[in-house]
Amino acid sequence: MTVPSQLFTAIQLGSLTLPNRIMVSPMCQYCAVDGNPVAWHFGHLGSLAMSGAGLLCVEATGVSPEGRITPGCLGLYNDDNQAHLQRLVDSVREISPIPLALQLSHAGRKASSRTPWDGGSLIAPSDGGWVPHGPSAVAHKPDEPAPHAMTEADIRHAIDSFAQAARRARAIGFDAIELHMAHGYLLHQFMSPLSNQRTDRYGGSLEKRMRLPLEVFRTVLEAAGTDLPVGVRLSATDWAEGGWDIEQTVEMARHLEAAGCAFLDISSGGLSHQQKIPVGPGYQVNFAAEVKAAVAIPVVTVGLITDPAHAEQIVRDGQADIVALARGFLHDPRWPWRAAAQLGGTVVPPRQLLRCLPHGHAPIFGDVRIGQR
Template sequence: MSPLFTPQTVGPLTLGNRIVIAPMCQYSAIEGVPQPWHSQHLGKLAISGAGLLIVEATGVEAAGRISWADTGLWNDAQESAFADILADIRTYSDTPIGIQLGHAGRKAATSPSWINRGGPAPADKAWETFAPSPIPFKPDWHQPTQLDEAGMDRVISAFVQAAGRAERAGFDLVELHAAHGYLLSEFLSPVSNRRTDDYGGSAENRMRFPLRVAQALRDAWPRTRALGVRFNGSDWVEEGVDIEEVQAFARALHDIGYDYLHVSSGGNVAGAPIPGTEPGYQVPFARAVKQAVPEAVVIAVGMILEPAQAEAIIAAGDADMIAIARAALDDPNWGHHAAVALGVPQIMPVQYQRAGHAVWPTPRAD
């Protein structure tokens, strides 16, 4: 049996294989409401051959969106639209589908990535942003408002309410976004968190608010559905988080009751020297988390492009699951093609089975 295509238990879920379609921002929502683009984007990935599909980073409050075109889950219209998309997908796919809930913090109020390179939104589309400390992401970006206790309580409440909406909409899983320099990641990193109160300074203090959010979400999300978290393994600068802090955060999350740990990196420091084109460049962080919390389900992500590469990561014990993103945009049938490459039978929708690898003529040896 191929390690990549061995079933995996994630809390109450049993996935058919170890392939995860990672959350990928589409910047195509209107007032936080997913649109027809999301229907076709998610619909095709739900028949991609992956064991799990996770919907893009979705703001728990309007101020928490990355851009003005992000999806949200703070009102009835957004909840209803997601429910409709899931109901349609369920007529042809039983692939478990999750949603990543997040707050963009000081990196909110931007334009979509293809407009002004995702820089600050124009004045008529911008809004007040919030952060652990009033430090702009870049010198020419807006200055965020430092979150006070009331603001932190508001954000926690927003995560809890969004979880309730995700449950009613029919999601099988929620992933807490604590990576990529967004709000929870900002609290964790000494680069962006310069507070002198109980939420800044030591690693224990910097973890305090993210763990409050994590605990509130764990309490709100039913144990009958899976709950995971994505967080950074590195800020890619010497003064950023260190691996011992990352491992301690991972242990705390596992002990709270999170069903998987999804290890990414970067996003807190503009211009950090990230080797983002190097295949598997984030796998060492997943390996370090797996070593620190061996009983946890760990997901590796980051320029994992080839089936043999993904198979080797699982076989080596560096991670339990593999998340792909750009590879899935390039090839929405990556999971099916990986099965062929690794000698595993394809499991395709009946409508597509006549195009499966097994029915194609055998290529000539020449």
């Protein structure tokens, strides 16, 4: 008797039902203009929307101009951004019913950077960049200038920017929001003792280092409304001595759950240039499993998971509730189709693609039947 696939079972994220446990991870494309999506975004996300995944999360989107990682990153901080992103969402919705999430972010001291293919280094204001903000005047890399240490007024502006972006995301019609508290960006910078050397109420003890991220979360949750799930991406560890670690992540996860978080997306790294990461398939799954053991809300794992059988085993073993892929989808935009065929699951494709499978292929489209003419 064939055991039904767990990867292809439905799951709830707050009020949102996902048809399966496969998530398209947010992937920065670095080609926006003034924060607005361009033709590339329409093609890129349109292709991923037809993947059969349970959730598609749009790339890290800056809540303010200075919060963008690069000048080419998406933003949601003015009416023009909102109108362009609305057109992008509308175009995706015309071709697919896939639930859409938006990752809201502020890059902090990692802002004003060049694209990865241009080296990723800091762009000086004289070259078209801007002065990044951070919790403390501690540079991301030794050869870079220190960021502006945020004042209480700067902190309030950041909180307000997240709230306003959440209201815009709700107005656009996104199905969920993911707050970016990972990968060395602003909210992660406040959590890690390597980047946060403040002595006021936003620095020092774990409780104080968690204060701003939790304030942002509660403010975004209120702005999003009760029927729009808000989740969080966390870096489980800085992979550097004296930095943020899994024990602190578990404590933060418990606080977020108590505050109303709908899901937790567990990644790692990105904060310190001294990080040493043992990269390999599923290298972050154990972190997700530790968080899952401490909370009752759904937990997402991510990190070089490309084999459908591996993804299935992660869910079946209870290490995580959802498996997110990024590079895997860039290589194979129909990855869930392959997973469904291998695992005995089903996906719902656009009607125009119903006839694409070869004769005798596993019935991954369920009981759909089409005629010939």
